[in-house]
Amino acid sequence: MSQCIKVACVQAAPVFMDLEGTVNKTIQLIEEASQNGAQLIAFPETWIPGYPWFLWLDTPMANMPKTYQYHQNSLELNSESAQRIQEAAKKHHIFVVLGFSERDHGSLYISQWTINDLGETVSIRRKLKATHVERTLFGEGDGHSIRVDETRLGNIGALCCWEHLQPLARYAMYSQHEQIHIAAWPSFSLYQPQMASIGPDVNIAASRLYAAEGQCFVIAPCAIVSQDMQDILCHSEEQKKLLALGGGHARIFGPDGRDLVTPLAEDEEGILYADLDLSHITIAKTAADPVGHYARPDVFQLIFNKNAVKKVITKQDHEQEQIDKLSTETHAEG
Known part of the structure; x- marks a missing residue:
């Protein structure tokens, strides 16, 4: 496993509610990060096609036209647009952790897609619980989305926005010995x-x-509200006061909580870079490992269902489950 890794953290505005425009910008940023030696690049929450700020500015009925437009410009997995991003990761030999609005037939999800440097999908996760008015647009994930993936760069995990204010979700992530965490934010x-x-x-x-x-490295990409976005979203001075320009606060933190790079101005587009030495995690954990020597399982325990939940169980699924169960019991008896 590589011990020192150069990572890239995006602070930028998407081409708002423009799927192909934002895919093009995504590929440009992937190329730029690779040319600067990065082995991993992380993007903000719902980078594609941008965070739906209109949810916070008007009523659900008034937002219907924008909701439809947002739905049409969300990213479908296995689409040509998605394949272009995978090809860019492969071409530029870089891991990509992409925040996007995932369109799955009639539903949308706040998702994060981890792609390796061969252009292969490592994992796709969905935000466990959409926050406040986000629930008028997005569905939710299940325990399978609280995951940490073993890769050649280390153990990589990701959460979106206020998932970082859910203590049990954090602990479930720590319990999987995460080394590199992507904390994606919208602005x-x-x-x-x-x-x-x-x-x-x-x-x-x-x-x-x-x-x-x-005690892990945190890459926290954060988007920006651009003038173009404000013009699209705000139709009065009151709305402009509610959604100001800028808001970019991307950061990269070490496992002791320190800043590893000087931040950009909040209205400045760019990429933050930092070198991560995974051996520093061991040093940090000597003081307090929350899922190891600093835990008290006799006092506190977390019940964590990490299984994916099927919405429909077919007869064939049920029959296979019974066969698997019988096989397991027979093996145990033997």
């Missing part, structure tokens, strides 16, 4: 300064705490 310019809980101070702190609490 921190909404309802500021009136609502601190969704602002930069609280949520940057959430990423930093994740690094220190889980």
